[in-house]
Amino acid sequence: MESPRSVRAVLAGVLTDLGVSPDGFRYRALRGGFNNRSYLVAAGERRWVVKFRSQTLGPLLGVAAEAEVMAAAARAGLAPAVVAHEEAAGLLVTEYRAGARSLSTRAARERGNIERMAALLRRLHAVAAPVAPFEVERVAQSYVQAAAAGAEHKIARARRHPAQYGGDWDDGTRLFIERADELLALARRFESAFPAAVLCHNDLAAANILHDGQLVLVDFEYAVLAAPILDLANLAVMNRYSDRERAALLEAYGGEIDADDLRWVARLVALLGWFWAAANERRASEPAVYARIRGDLSAQLEAG
Numbered sequence: 001m002e003s004p005r006s007v008r009a010v011l012a013g014v015l016t017d018l019g020v021s022p023d024g025f026r027y028r029a030l031r032g033g034f035n036n037r038s039y040l041v042a043a044g045e046r047r048w049v050v051k052f053r054s055q056t057l058g059p060l061l062g063v064a065a066e067a068e069v070m071a072a073a074a075r076a077g078l079a080p081a082v083v084a085h086e087e088a089a090g091l092l093v094t095e096y097r098a099g100a101r102s103l104s105t106r107a108a109r110e111r112g113n114i115e116r117m118a119a120l121l122r123r124l125h126a127v128a129a130p131v132a133p134f135e136v137e138r139v140a141q142s143y144v145q146a147a148a149a150g151a152e153h154k155i156a157r158a159r160r161h162p163a164q165y166g167g168d169w170d171d172g173t174r175l176f177i178e179r180a181d182e183l184l185a186l187a188r189r190f191e192s193a194f195p196a197a198v199l200c201h202n203d204l205a206a207a208n209i210l211h212d213g214q215l216v217l218v219d220f221e222y223a224v225l226a227a228p229i230l231d232l233a234n235l236a237v238m239n240r241y242s243d244r245e246r247a248a249l250l251e252a253y254g255g256e257i258d259a260d261d262l263r264w265v266a267r268l269v270a271l272l273g274w275f276w277a278a279a280n281e282r283r284a285s286e287p288a289v290y291a292r293i294r295g296d297l298s299a300q301l302e303a304g
Contacts, residue, residue, distance in 0.1 A: 007027070007052075010089050011041060014091060015041065015043065018093075020043040020046075025041055025042060025043040037054065038052070040096060041093075049080070049093070051092045052090055053091065056280055057143075057276070060139070060202075061222070061223060069129045069199070078127070079220070080096075080097055081095040083095060094218070097210065097212050097216070102207045102208070105239050105240065108206040109240070114248050117252075120217070121235070127199050131224060134226040137187040137188055140183050140275070144184070146275075146283075147275045147279040158173050179274060182271060183268070183272065186264065194265075196224075196225040197226070198226070202230060206238070206239055229257050229262060229265050232262060233262055236262070246263075277294040278294055281294060
């Protein structure tokens with residue numbers, strides 16, 4: 001976490017371009033989220049949200065690319081407007097929406113909000129934005145490799161001697177290999193089954209969904225071009241949807257998305273998240289939050 005002095009210095013630099021003097025603003029940290037650090041910045045009657053990108057492993061877009069995609073969503077009324085960005089400092093400045101609050105996970109499972117989210121996603125999936133196709137297998141491999149860092153030799157030996165899974169090898173190694181193999185198989189299946197067709201947010205945790213009378217999305221650093229089912233599965237996994245809630249989401253979204261397809265794509269999303277969390281847990285100064293995410297995703301995976 002940056003010191004207050006360094007935060008002020010970086011904010012002063014970007015706000016100067018917005019006509020704010022280096023000592024003419026105040027700021028406070030905003031609660032919520034763990035990948036990024038966000039601040040509410042005020043200068044007179046003007047308000048902005050400034051998000052600092054963290055060093056978390058995984059984001060698929062740089063700050064400039066995220067700003068471009070978010071601006072496209074904002075023009076469609078689906079995100080706060082982008083005011084400025086600074087790649088070198090890793091920060092993004094957006095409009096402040098007074099009264100906006102993040103959904104809770106519980107609220108994201110309510111029938112009315114499921115229907116509202118489905119409508120929001122239909123609109124998002126119609127937005128044209130400069131975003132690359134989702135290379136699912138490549139991303140999956142990168143997460144697995146990062147999660148295995150420091151244990152590559154042990155995992156390689158376990159693969160050469162699978163009969164020892166029931167003996168000398170610990171359960172963690174066996175589980176790691178089994179989930180890695182399943183993830184890569186599902187990633188290849190996804191790429192084969194679903195052409196990249198629409199803008200997907202791809203990080204639909206409740207904390208990234210704001211409401212102030214309408215729903216809008218923030219944090220587009222994982223945005224990709226993919227099939228709509230990716231966002232439906234992401235929403236379901238990130239917010240622990242039951243089978244009934246998944247069915248309500250499919251009904252509200254409409255179209256030809258099959259419930260069985262949603263089930264296995266949700267498993268793909270959960271496995272991607274599990275390896276993402278495992279990789280970040282190894283490198284984070286505060287690993288407990290990633291351990292909790294990994295534990296939650298494990299419970300979903302074990303429940304089938």
